[in-house]
Amino acid sequence: MSRQLFAICLIAAVCASGVYGSCKATVSSFSTQDATILTQLAHVGEFTLQCSGSAPSSLFAEFPCGKVVPVAKVGDDKYQVSWVEDIKQGSSGNVQVRLFDEDGYANVRKAQRDGDKVSSVKSLLDISVPTKGAYKGPWIKAELLAAFLVGGFAYFAFTTKGKVQS
Helix, strand or coil, X not given: CHHHHHHHHHHHHHHHXXXXXXXXXXXXXXXXXXXXXXXXXXXXXXXXXXXXCCCCCCCEEECCCCCEEXXXXXXXXXXXXXXXXXXXXXXXXXXXXXXXXXXXXXXXXXXXXHCCCHHHCCCCEEEEEEECCCECCCCCCHHHHHHHHHHHHHHHHHHHHHHHHC
């Protein structure tokens, strides 16, 4: 009788602890493409999460800068995470995002309160979100190019006039 009770308690503890098994994510992304009149670049990472067990009810994402934000659920096993960054700091490449369930998020908050490293907390899954650089405008402004061309033509006209008159 005690073995059966122990087995039932063990199964209930495993189910209640939120064991999700191994998870895989398929990631797609969007980044602001034109930054000629913007001050910040927006990035959106959308991913589909497939776990061997039950899917977590809520997720949290940690970015390399240390910021932790909630992840939006946009469909069945579809999630989105978004962030903004200054244009001067923005670059293209892959951004490593660590995903946590509710228990992992509680451990992250505890580590932050205690002054410990958040990187020591085990994440549910790490995903790589590809980001693209944004167009920041031409290297030379059109007004500056026009001024140089007018100056060049004026110089050519005056030097040619001086040669013809002499």
